[in-house]
Amino acid sequence: MIKIKNLHANVEGTEILKGIDLEVNPGEIHAIMGPNGSGKSTLANVLAGHESYEVTEGEIIFENKNIVEMAPDERAREGLFLAFQYPIEIPGVSNSVFLKTAINEIRKHKGEEEISAKDFLALIREKAEVLGMDSSLISRSVNQGFSGGEKKRNEILQLLTLNPKLAILDETDSGLDIDALKIVAHGVNKFKNDNNAVILVTHYQRLLDYIIPDFVHVLYKGKIVKSGDKNLALELEERGYDWIIKEQPQAV
Amino acid sequence: MNKENNIKDWYLENFNQFNKVVSDDIFKSLRKEASAKFENSDFPTKKDEEWKYTSISPILNHEFTPSPLFMGDKEVLPIIDKYLIKDLEVHLLVFVNGIFNKELSKIGEVENGIIIDNLYNLSKNNPEFISEHLSTKNDTNNSFNFLNNVFTYDGFVVYIPKNKVIEKPIHVLNIASNINKPLVQPRNIVIAEANTEANIITEYVGTEKSEYFTNILTDISVDENSHITFFKLQNESNAAYHIDKTEIIQKASSVFNHFSLSFGSRIARNDINTKLDGENIETHLYGLYLGNEEQHIDHHTFIDHAKPNCMSNELYKGILDDKAHGVFSGKILVNQIAQKTNAFQSNKSVLLSDEASIDAKPQLEIYADDVKCSHGATVGKLDEQAYFYIRSRGVSAESARSMLIRAFIDDVVSEIKIDQLKEKVSDTIFEHLHREKF
Ligand SMILES: Nc1ncnc2c1ncn2[C@@H]1O[C@H](COP(=O)(O)OP(=O)(O)OP(=O)(O)O)[C@@H](O)[C@H]1O
Ligand SMILES: [Mg+2]
Numbered sequence: 001m002i003k004i005k006n007l008h009a010n011v012e013g014t015e016i017l018k019g020i021d022l023e024v025n026p027g028e029i030h031a032i033m034g035p036n037g038s039g040k041s042t043l044a045n046v047l048a049g050h051e052s053y054e055v056t057e058g059e060i061i062f063e064n065k066n067i068v069e070m071a072p073d074e075r076a077r078e079g080l081f082l083a084f085q086y087p088i089e090i091p092g093v094s095n096s097v098f099l100k101t102a103i104n105e106i107r108k109h110k111g112e113e114e115i116s117a118k119d120f121l122a123l124i125r126e127k128a129e130v131l132g133m134d135s136s137l138i139s140r141s142v143n144q145g146f147s148g149g150e151k152k153r154n155e156i157l158q159l160l161t162l163n164p165k166l167a168i169l170d171e172t173d174s175g176l177d178i179d180a181l182k183i184v185a186h187g188v189n190k191f192k193n194d195n196n197a198v199i200l201v202t203h204y205q206r207l208l209d210y211i212i213p214d215f216v217h218v219l220y221k222g223k224i225v226k227s228g229d230k231n232l233a234l235e236l237e238e239r240g241y242d243w244i245i246k247e248q249p250q251a252v
Numbered sequence: 253m254n255k256e257n258n259i260k261d262w263y264l265e266n267f268n269q270f271n272k273v274v275s276d277d278i279f280k281s282l283r284k285e286a287s288a289k290f291e292n293s294d295f296p297t298k299k300d301e302e303w304k305y306t307s308i309s310p311i312l313n314h315e316f317t318p319s320p321l322f323m324g325d326k327e328v329l330p331i332i333d334k335y336l337i338k339d340l341e342v343h344l345l346v347f348v349n350g351i352f353n354k355e356l357s358k359i360g361e362v363e364n365g366i367i368i369d370n371l372y373n374l375s376k377n378n379p380e381f382i383s384e385h386l387s388t389k390n391d392t393n394n395s396f397n398f399l400n401n402v403f404t405y406d407g408f409v410v411y412i413p414k415n416k417v418i419e420k421p422i423h424v425l426n427i428a429s430n431i432n433k434p435l436v437q438p439r440n441i442v443i444a445e446a447n448t449e450a451n452i453i454t455e456y457v458g459t460e461k462s463e464y465f466t467n468i469l470t471d472i473s474v475d476e477n478s479h480i481t482f483f484k485l486q487n488e489s490n491a492a493y494h495i496d497k498t499e500i501i502q503k504a505s506s507v508f509n510h511f512s513l514s515f516g517s518r519i520a521r522n523d524i525n526t527k528l529d530g531e532n533i534e535t536h537l538y539g540l541y542l543g544n545e546e547q548h549i550d551h552h553t554f555i556d557h558a559k560p561n562c563m564s565n566e567l568y569k570g571i572l573d574d575k576a577h578g579v580f581s582g583k584i585l586v587n588q589i590a591q592k593t594n595a596f597q598s599n600k601s602v603l604l605s606d607e608a609s610i611d612a613k614p615q616l617e618i619y620a621d622d623v624k625c626s627h628g629a630t631v632g633k634l635d636e637q638a639y640f641y642i643r644s645r646g647v648s649a650e651s652a653r654s655m656l657i658r659a660f661i662d663d664v665v666s667e668i669k670i671d672q673l674k675e676k677v678s679d680t681i682f683e684h685l686h687r688e689k690f
Binding site: 048073075081082092098101102105162 | 658660663
């Protein structure tokens with residue numbers, strides 16, 4: 001699905017990602033954990049093609065194509081999706097126009113016909129129901145005045161309607177109460193199948209109780225410093241990151 | 253001799269010619285008087301406070317021909333279908349180069365007493381009416397306004413007697429041709445007596461790249477308790493020049509909405525002056541301007557709060573790309589006796605390129621003490637984070653940009669209460685945003 005090789009990236013001249021290697025295959029769920037500021041969101045944004053980040057070295061091979069030079073919208077049309085840590089409010093753009101445009105651009109890319117108004121509504125209703133969302137949110141401006149939890153659910157609503165190949169979820173769990181967390185996890189599990197993949201960025205084991213990862217990686221200072229299975233997350237929950245950090249060779 | 257004198261002479265010579273061609277009519281003395289004033293006035297320069305952001309000298313570089321002079325020329329009728337407002341029944345008045353075209357127009361039945369006509373026709377058939385209602389007040393006139401008066405000939409006239417309503421909107425379509433470099437000078441009059449209602453949609457269009465000069469004078473009088481909404485869609489050719497002075501006078505308890513929707517022209521200057529001459533008046537001035545390439549779009553508004561207990565509300569939004577330049581100057585005068593005035597003004601613009609620019613100048617002159625006035629101007633760029641967010645969902649850069657722009661101007665567009673017109677304006681905006689870049 002995606003193969004990240006020796007990825008280095010800068011933001012405003014400072015190197016944040018310092019050589020990341022990661023391979024995700026169809027059907028897999030990878031969790032990425034790590035202390036604040038270690039570069040998790042940076043990695044997510046770089047994968048999605050945010051233009052403030054400059055890739056200085058390495059490759060991102062997504063579905064056999066190097067996407068480093070690809071525009072964010074092109075990547076999305078190829079099947080990559082990022083659920084934002086901080087979803088953006090867009091006053092004046094309604095959720096429905098936004099989603100419908102996105103769906104249609106993706107469909108057009110696949111050579112499919114535009115979605116009809118009726119099918120669109122049905123699709124949104126169905127997915128909103130999975131997430132226990134009030135379908136009136138669909139007519140409101142994108143994320144405007146949404147509560148923290150509503151914003152996160154809205155990200156998952158987009159995930160479900162756009163149905164990408166690879167979903168990168170950046171702290172979709174943070175700020176959710178336990179019920180909302182379960183609902184969101186349920187949404188992600190509904191999305192998941194053998195042909196797609198998920199990269200979950202999270203600080204907490206509690207999400208991983210509901211979305212069981214096949215692999216867990218620890219990102220620290222722009223590098224993956226440890227990888228393991230789901231038990232690594234449990235260990236991190238118990239012991240924190242210190243023991244891993246101490247294992248690291250001192251920076252020169 | 254300098255360029256300005258040359259061009260003045262050009263127009264004065266044309267006036268001599270005009271006098272030979274146009275038979276005597278009721279405007280004769282008015283024109284003569286105006287020609288003297290025109291001769292003795294100077295075109296505004298950047299040294300004039302009111303013109304300091306707008307250089308009109310490109311206009312003076314061209315010799316435009318007053319359109320009544322080539323009226324006899326055989327011309328192919330323009331195709332107007334694409335300008336019509338879909339699914340909206342209107343009274344349609346079409347002017348070609350400023351001259352009423354009967355074949356293309358379609359004015360429906362109206363109640364007795366209501367007049368929807370053109371100035372030329374009325375000057376022949378109802379000269380008393382014209383003498384009574386044509387404002388000859390010219391104390392605020394500049395050379396351009398005098399120039400309009402020198403060639404007074406045609407324009408649209410709407411008259412609504414007391415207690416009448418014009419149900420269907422009036423659509424006044426002004427088309428400029430791409431031959432002869434015409435000087436097009438509508439002289440428009442709207443008179444709404446007490447307790448009346450009407451929607452008037454004026455539109456100015458021209459074929460792409462054609463050079464001409466539209467120089468408009470419009471007088472609007474809104475009497476007690478009347479509700480008038482006036483739209484101007486300016487979608488001139490990008491090589492055309494457009495100067496418009498609209499004078500509005502409102503009486504007690506009237507409501508007047510003005511929309512200036514600007515898309516076209518090389519240089520556009522709009523003066524919208526409104527006097528609130530009565531109590532409990534409501535005035536809304538909305539504006540939208542989309543500029544690109546080297547367009548220069550200037551709006552000067554003036555709201556004169558002459559009486560107490562009125563409210564005025566101004567909302568202007570601009571989008572400027574490439575090397576486009578916008579100007580917004582909003583003057584609000586609150587007279588000493590105009591207590592309990594509420595006046596709001598907001599001008600917001602988005603610059604899409606580093607070379608685009610805007611000059612914004614709010615001017616509040618307040619002589620009453622019990623008033624609520626506010627003004628605000630912002631200039632910004634499109635929200636980068638929102639742009640990325642939209643694109644990250646697969647929406648192309650162009651569509652994402654257009655989505656954000658349309659969101660930015662939505663509060664102006666959503667004030668257009670005629671859905672079919674709103675649709676047309678949205679389409680125009682869309683076309684403008686997605687036009688080919690040069
Ligand atoms: N646009 C930016 N401009 C400047 N610095 C940035 C920018 N984006 C990220 N950084 C810096 O890069 C480093 C990594 O940030 P990032 O957001 O990727 O961390 P994170 O692992 O996601 O942290 P958290 O767990 O708090 O979300 C931080 O030091 C941050 O300040
Ligand atoms: Mg983060």
